[in-house]
Amino acid sequence: MEYTDAPTEPQPFSADMMQCPYCGTMLPSNAEACRNCDWTREATKPAEPKASDAMAILLSIIPGLGHIYKGHRIMGAIILLLITPTAIAFAILASIASAGWGILMLIPYWGAVMLHVWAIEDRVTPTPDEGEQY
Numbered sequence: 568m569e570y571t572d573a574p575t576e577p578q579p580f581s582a583d584m585m586q587c588p589y590c591g592t593m594l595p596s597n598a599e600a601c602r603n604c605d606w607t608r609e610a611t612k613p614a615e616p617k618a619s620d621a622m623a624i625l626l627s628i629i630p631g632l633g634h635i636y637k638g639h640r641i642m643g644a645i646i647l648l649l650i651t652p653t654a655i656a657f658a659i660l661a662s663i664a665s666a667g668w669g670i671l672m673l674i675p676y677w678g679a680v681m682l683h684v685w686a687i688e689d690r691v692t693p694t695p696d697e698g699e700q701y
């Protein structure tokens with residue numbers, strides 16, 4: 568969404584005042600918090616990282632759990648039960664052949680799982696048009 572400070576329309580308030588987005592109380596335009604309610608400038612900052620992303624990445628310490636957490640249950644189960652054991656088996660085989668170094672193969676694998684779980688769509692919250700609405 569585009570936002571400019573250009574006064575394209577008449578402003579009902581003086582330039583150094585703003586309205587609280589929660590309760591409408593007039594505040595100085597540089598106010599960090601509302602004195603009437605619990606609004607703070609911090610809370611309305613855009614591009615706030617979603618908590619679910621951080622949680623999903625954390626859960627991906629066990630690959631697949633983060634995907635399940637985000638609502639991708641089938642994908643998570645496949646990663647957890649199929650891909651991860653296969654990757655670990657290959658890494659063990661590789662480490663036998665390479666005096667232990669093959670286990671390092673798992674590091675990029677874990678990284679890829681975490682990157683993927685961060686990138687996939689969050690399906691924790693149902694879409695508004697899903698199911699019956701009033």
Ligand SMILES: [Zn+2]
Nearest residue numbers: 587590601604
């Ligand atoms: Zn307020």
